[in-house]
Amino acid sequence: MPLVELDKKPAEGGDPEERRMMLHMGPSHPAMHGTIQINVELDGEVIRRADVEIGYLHRCFEKMSETVVWNNVFPYTDRLNYVSPLINNAGYAMAVEKLLGIKTTERCEWIRTMMSEVSRVTDHLTCVAASAMECGAFTVFLYLIEAREYLWETIEQLTGARLTISYCRVGGVKGDWSKDFEPGLRDAIARTREKIHLTDKLLTRNRIWVDRMETAPTDAAFCRRWGITGPWLRSSGVDYDVRKDFPYSIYDQLDFDVPVGTRGDNYDRYLVRMEEMRQSLRLIEQCLEKMPEGELNVDHEGRVMRASDMKDHGARGETEGLVMDYSVAADPTLQGTGSDVVWSVRVGDRDVTLPPKEEVYGSIEGLINHFKLVMSGHGIRPPEGEAYQAVEGANGELGFYVISKGEDKPWRVRVRPPCFPTMSALHAVVEGIMIADLVPTFGAVNMIGGELDR
Amino acid sequence: MAKTPVPPSEERLLPRVRALLGGRVLDSHCHRGDETIIVPAESIQDVMRALHDDEELDFEILMDLCGVDHMPRRPRFEVVYHLCSYRKRHRLRVKVQVDGPEPVVPTLRDLWPGADWFEREVWDMYGIRFEGHPDLRRLLMYDGFEGHPLRKDYPVTRRQPLIGPRN
Amino acid sequence: MGILDTLESQVDAVVGWGRKYSLFVYPFVTACCGMEYMAASCAHYDTDRFGAAYPRFSPRQTDLLLVVGTISHKLAPVLKRVYEQMAEPKWVIAFGVCTCTGGFYDNYATVQGIDTIIPVDVYIPGCPPRPEMVIDGIMKLQDKIQREKAGLLRRRTMSVAEIPSPDTLSTIGGLTPHGQSKR
Numbered sequence A: 001m002p003l004v005e006l007d008k009k010p011a012e013g014g015d016p017e018e019r020r021m022m023l024h025m026g027p028s029h030p031a032m033h034g035t036i037q038i039n040v041e042l043d044g045e046v047i048r049r050a051d052v053e054i055g056y057l058h059r060c061f062e063k064m065s066e067t068v069v070w071n072n073v074f075p076y077t078d079r080l081n082y083v084s085p086l087i088n089n090a091g092y093a094m095a096v097e098k099l100l101g102i103k104t105t106e107r108c109e110w111i112r113t114m115m116s117e118v119s120r121v122t123d124h125l126t127c128v129a130a131s132a133m134e135c136g137a138f139t140v141f142l143y144l145i146e147a148r149e150y151l152w153e154t155i156e157q158l159t160g161a162r163l164t165i166s167y168c169r170v171g172g173v174k175g176d177w178s179k180d181f182e183p184g185l186r187d188a189i190a191r192t193r194e195k196i197h198l199t200d201k202l203l204t205r206n207r208i209w210v211d212r213m214e215t216a217p218t219d220a221a222f223c224r225r226w227g228i229t230g231p232w233l234r235s236s237g238v239d240y241d242v243r244k245d246f247p248y249s250i251y252d253q254l255d256f257d258v259p260v261g262t263r264g265d266n267y268d269r270y271l272v273r274m275e276e277m278r279q280s281l282r283l284i285e286q287c288l289e290k291m292p293e294g295e296l297n298v299d300h301e302g303r304v305m306r307a308s309d310m311k312d313h314g315a316r317g318e319t320e321g322l323v324m325d326y327s328v329a330a331d332p333t334l335q336g337t338g339s340d341v342v343w344s345v346r347v348g349d350r351d352v353t354l355p356p357k358e359e360v361y362g363s364i365e366g367l368i369n370h371f372k373l374v375m376s377g378h379g380i381r382p383p384e385g386e387a388y389q390a391v392e393g394a395n396g397e398l399g400f401y402v403i404s405k406g407e408d409k410p411w412r413v414r415v416r417p418p419c420f421p422t423m424s425a426l427h428a429v430v431e432g433i434m435i436a437d438l439v440p441t442f443g444a445v446n447m448i449g450g451e452l453d454r
Numbered sequence B: 001m002a003k004t005p006v007p008p009s010e011e012r013l014l015p016r017v018r019a020l021l022g023g024r025v026l027d028s029h030c031h032r033g034d035e036t037i038i039v040p041a042e043s044i045q046d047v048m049r050a051l052h053d054d055e056e057l058d059f060e061i062l063m064d065l066c067g068v069d070h071m072p073r074r075p076r077f078e079v080v081y082h083l084c085s086y087r088k089r090h091r092l093r094v095k096v097q098v099d100g101p102e103p104v105v106p107t108l109r110d111l112w113p114g115a116d117w118f119e120r121e122v123w124d125m126y127g128i129r130f131e132g133h134p135d136l137r138r139l140l141m142y143d144g145f146e147g148h149p150l151r152k153d154y155p156v157t158r159r160q161p162l163i164g165p166r167n
Numbered sequence C: 001m002g003i004l005d006t007l008e009s010q011v012d013a014v015v016g017w018g019r020k021y022s023l024f025v026y027p028f029v030t031a032c033c034g035m036e037y038m039a040a041s042c043a044h045y046d047t048d049r050f051g052a053a054y055p056r057f058s059p060r061q062t063d064l065l066l067v068v069g070t071i072s073h074k075l076a077p078v079l080k081r082v083y084e085q086m087a088e089p090k091w092v093i094a095f096g097v098c099t100c101t102g103g104f105y106d107n108y109a110t111v112q113g114i115d116t117i118i119p120v121d122v123y124i125p126g127c128p129p130r131p132e133m134v135i136d137g138i139m140k141l142q143d144k145i146q147r148e149k150a151g152l153l154r155r156r157t158m159s160v161a162e163i164p165s166p167d168t169l170s171t172i173g174g175l176t177p178h179g180q181s182k183r
């Protein structure tokens, strides 16, 4: 709730009639996303000084990570940037894999990359939608949230959850996709494109929008000094993108462009985000086309039988010749019945990933293997050391710095939150602009409480 | 335009860094391709200025700054800086080690204003003071919160509510 | 049963009906659940269909406080103040397991359930709850409002003792959030 206090002192050297006013925006303010307070000192409508107060959503990500085993950190990473959780999942998984010195299978990398891009689109959709709504363009908000819904539905189909998905594992992902996933995703892409196009028509050449957004410019030197990355930096004319400059996973095999702005104002930030969405959709399509087949998806001489069917035959006693003639196709998706994990989306290293379910239920070794991995005090134990892995989050460089002491729990998990430096610079950006422009400027940061306060 | 990726190689920068900093590099290693140096806390400002100004290294960005508590070990605390150069496309990790009940590290706020909040956070979470920081308040926790929660000896459930029961 | 009682129950029914279909919501959105709240209140799921959940961003104009997302100890005084600013009659929905019990954030910074600070009428567990669940929760609240005694014919003031006790609060799907006896 905004509180107003009148400071009765006249501004130094100014008109004695003039009053400086302190205005506390937030933490419960519609444009402050619930978790931030900006104390501004106003001279008329112009912001003279600003102080940003954060920490209202501090949930101790880093402390909690030290209390659980390596794989159990994933649910916490979901809730760092809850608008694009898959990128956070993948970033943490890659950091731990770097520490372990393992490389995941190719199909896993492709799936991770593709889903990261889907996440990036949902993140930018939310950001553009929210800042448009805060400027009064409610229609855009409805369109874009609708588009996000299409993507979430496909995410749910693959991962089993809409938002907090915990899809990655150290050394792989939870499961492969099902048959109807690909057409669903293609359809979602087409419909999202349409909504983005509509938004483009509504906003990009809209006089009111342009006038509202041509504010708060920053230049490249400013961003460098404050450590700003991501769309905010790119809109200032620097083409730094972790995907291009420090290519990780399979980004060097994909073709995409990095949009950069020229003036570095809010309007450029909006344009950069819009273009990045189109590029991400392009990337998703490339991933769908080039997705390598996992070994268990290959037909074994056309005689494939699902593990569950095989079990049924066995139960009926029709075992004659069965094992010799048939090879079993494990159904690796969430919809699968008898089995759910295949090596094609996980590394085959038994010290790292859980064994397939048939082995767990079918053999004592598999059961013990599973047990050893989930028991506390056992499980993954990366050798003593440390690793920093950066990925391109939706807001900029998302870095995970993990330290292991050779135990089953991380000693330290540090996340470099992408919007943190931008928020720390916000007070310098908004000084001298009008109070009404604070809202779009803050919207362009795309502040996400979970990753800012952790 | 596709940039050609720089292939990761062991010890790309360390020879140059050692030549530049001389005896100020107490230790260095390259674990999993992350090049790391340890420098004395007192000289962190000079070291960073040198790394920042050097033509060849050109570390213009302070990507991250965080604290680490290695509790039983002495020195107990570490402050870890991650530097990045996006023109030269390389990274370096710089560490300082401090100890004692009131550890102190010189601030980097003059070189990179972006260090401001990072340092406030480390002060909040670990109680490491940054000498020369003009405004070293708590960042994430509130006034009246006692202790520094990310220290290993702070119990994870010791609550200090402003209102409501302590449960 | 006196004539007054009969009349009162009729009036209660009418008032309850009026109140339950004109809920104005104050979304106290802090965290991940807010994303699901956005999805639930937008065109796809559209909680507005139930005459409920049109967001107003001033606590003085609202009847329903929807607490969406983790509440930290730093934010707790703010939440309490928002609640106190709302005019009677008012209801509270705890949206997401963080607000019900603290969820899996059992640590120094997180409030272990907002019912330690303010009274709660309906708990919607889930991390985050699906929009269908949210709609179900709102409908549960509407049922509850319908059954409430408006007491317009007899002057009465709400005392602290009348704040509904946790055992009478409805929960979804028979789930009882634990840790209720904290008030």
Ligand code: SF4
Binding pocket: A079, A164, C031, C032, C033, C034, C068, C069, C070, C095, C096, C097, C098, C099, C103, C126, C127, C128, C129
């Ligand atoms: S209940 Fe889950 S989704 Fe909701 S705020 Fe808490 S952690 Fe986030």
